[in-house]
Every structure is written in C-alpha cells, then in structure tokens.
Amino acid sequence: xxxxxxxxxxxxxxxxxxxxxxxxxxxxxxxxxxxxxxxxxxxxxxxxxxxxxxxxxxxxxxxxxxxxxxxxxxxxxxxxxxxxxxxxxxxxxxxxxxxxxxxxxxxxxxxxxxxxxxxxxxxxxxxxxxxxxxxxxxxxxxxxxxxxxxxxxxxxxxxxxxxxxxxxxxxxxxxxxxxxxxxxxxxxxxxxxxxxxxxxxxxxxxxxxxxxxxxxxxxxxxxxxxxxxxxxxxxxxxxxxxxxxxxxxxxxxxxxxxxxxxxxxxxxxxxxxxxxxxxxxxxxxxxxxxxxxxxxxxxxxxxxxxxxx
Numbered sequence: 001x002x003x004x005x006x007x008x009x010x011x012x013x014x015x016x017x018x019x020x021x022x023x024x025x026x027x028x029x030x031x032x033x034x035x036x037x038x039x040x041x042x043x044x045x046x047x048x049x050x051x052x053x054x055x056x057x058x059x060x061x062x063x064x065x066x067x068x069x070x071x072x073x074x075x076x077x078x079x080x081x082x083x084x085x086x087x088x089x090x091x092x093x094x095x096x097x098x099x100x101x102x103x104x105x106x107x108x109x110x111x112x113x114x115x116x117x118x119x120x121x122x123x124x125x126x127x128x129x130x131x132x133x134x135x136x137x138x139x140x141x142x143x144x145x146x147x148x149x150x151x152x153x154x155x156x157x158x159x160x161x162x163x164x165x166x167x168x169x170x171x172x173x174x175x176x177x178x179x180x181x182x183x184x185x186x187x188x189x190x191x192x193x194x195x196x197x198x199x200x201x202x203x204x205x206x207x208x209x210x211x212x213x214x215x216x217x218x219x220x221x222x223x224x225x226x227x228x229x230x231x232x233x234x235x236x237x238x239x240x241x242x243x244x245x246x247x248x249x250x251x252x253x254x255x256x257x258x259x260x261x262x263x264x265x266x267x268x269x270x271x272x273x274x275x276x277x278x279x280x281x282x283x284x285x286x287x288x289x290x291x292x293x294x295x296x297x298x299x300x301x302x303x304x305x306x307x308x309x
Contacts, residue, residue: 006104006107006122006138006191007104007106007107008103008104008105008106008107008121008122009105009106009118009120009121009122010105010106011105011106013120014105014116014118014121017118017119017120018116018118021118021119021197021198022198023115023116023198024114024115024116024117024118024132024133024197024198025114025115025198026198026199026203026204026207037076037080046072046075046076048261048264049068049069049071049072049075050068050072051261052068052258052261052262053065053066053068053069053072055254055257055258055261056068056258059254100112100113100114100132101113101114101116101117101121101123101129101132101133102123102124102125102126102129103117103121103122103123103124104121104122104124104191105121105122109124114132114133117132117133117194117197118194118197119133119194119195119196119197120193120194121133121193121194122138122191122192122193122194123135123179123191123192123193123194124189124190124191125143125179125185125189125190125191125192126185126189127185127186127187127188127189128184128185129184129185130182130183130184130185131145131179131180131181131182131183131184131185131192132181133181133194133195133196133197133201134178134179134180134181134194134195134196134197134200134201134202135178135179135192135193135194135195136162136177136178136192136193136195137159137160137161137162137177137178137179137190137191137192138161138162138190138191138192138193139161139190139191140159140160140161140177140188140189140190140191141188141189141190142187142188142189143158143159143160143185143187143188143189143190144156144157144158144159144185144186144187144188145157145159145179145183145184145185145186146183146184146185146186147171147172147180147183149182149183149184149203150171150172150180150182150183150202150203150206151171151172153172156186156187157172157173157174157176158174158175159175159176159177159178159179159188159190160175160176160177161177161190162177170202171183171202179192180201180202180203181196181197181201181202181203181204182201182203231267234267235263235264235267236264238263238267239260239261239263239264239267240260242256242259242260242263243256243257243259243260244256246259246260
C-alpha cells in the first residue's frame, strides 16, 4: 500500500517527540487516597467508633477499646479496597480506549502501543482498526469509517486522500481526508500522517471539557439523602434522650454516654445508600435477564414479570 518514499519517522525522532509531547492518552482525573481517607473519617459512624473506643480505653477497658479500633480500621480498609477495585476497573477501560497502532518508521512496519504514537507518525489503517490519533489521509482505498463516538451518527462515512493542503475540519461528512482518534475503520485501508495526539485530539478535547462539567445529584439521590438526614436526626434525638434518662435514673453518666453511643450506632442509617445501590442493581439485573436493551421490543409478558425494586 505504501510507496517507497514513505519512510516515516526515525526511532530517535519518535522518542524525542514522545518526550516533548507526552503519551498519546486521554486526560484522566487522578483519584487521591488522601481525599478518600478524609471523606471516610468524617463519616458519623466512624467518628462514633473512634469516640466509643477512646472512652473505653480511658476507662481501662482495653478489650472493648481494641475491638472498636479494629472495626474502625476495617471501615477504612474496606473503603480503600473498594476504591482500588474501582481504579483498576477504570484503568482497564483506559487500556481499551488506547488501541495498538500499526505505524511506519524508518521504512519498517511496526505495531506499537497507542500511547506511543506521536505527531508526524505514519499510521497504516485497515478494516477493524481503531484509529489511534487524529491524522490526515495520504492514501486510501475504499476507506469507510465509523465516527459515531464523536458525532453520534451511526452511518459510516467515506474517506479520500488529501489532494491539497486543507484547513482542519470537524468530524463528520463524506469525502473528507481526515480521520479522528477513537473512530473505527469499517472498510478499506489507508495511510495517514498523525496531526494530533492525546488531549490535542478531538476526542481528547471532549474528555477535557467533560472534566470541567460538575455532576449533580439525581432526584432519587436527593430524596434518599433527605431521608437519611431525617432518620439520622431522629436517631440522635432518641440517643440523647436515652442518655438523659439513663443518667437521671442513677446508672452513671459515663455508662449513659456509652449506652447512647451504642444506641446511635444501631440507629444511624449508615447502610441506607448501600441498600439503595443493591436494589437498583437487582432491578438492572432483572431487566437484563429479559434483554430489554438487546431486543427491539420485549413481550408484554416479559415486561409484566419485571419487578424493579
């Protein structure tokens, strides 16, 4: 497909450009464990555990105090473990979004990681390839590309080689000589020179703009948060009432405080968000069983058998 004059970059030049431009990967927000720890230690249940442990240790009850400290450590450990699993899952998705690329360097065809593609590289495109970076077509034979990831248009568009110097264009449209990072080659083959990598690609610009978009709670999340606050307030009031009644009856104010903390730990709805998540997961699983998203129209009987919790 390539002509003799197409040699591509040298290995030394590619390394120099990679060091100067950075890897060809999408921008990503870094999750910080320190922020997760701060969020965990500010939870009411965690503060109650630490308070009860401190009281038991001050009273000399090392066994009870140590048990509560172990529970606090388990709370932090589970939070960090879940965060680590989430981060590994996101990293796996990032690896899928950074495909391997077939490039021409020093006249040789090489398959490299998508993150190592640099501006000026010559990309060899074939049917089934995921385009690793924005590029200008130099040669093409019956090339058709799916750009729905960028445009939302499900129909593939045809591509033709650049006959002259053209101004950069937006994704979409037939007969254009540009291919874009993240698009999928459905038919034909081609040779393209990389014009942008990483956050400078059209896909990278979308990722950068999404990072600036703030997220807001859904109506169900707001209702669940409001209910949790009301239940927590009721639990605190009941616990304070129990402390006062226990102390006035002569049971000792220190013992009354310990009893109030224990009652608060049993009444605060710490598991309510988890329960809501599990119920939604069960509902999604039941919808998936009847193939709501993979069939054109589920039967009335199938829909009638769904009970979303």
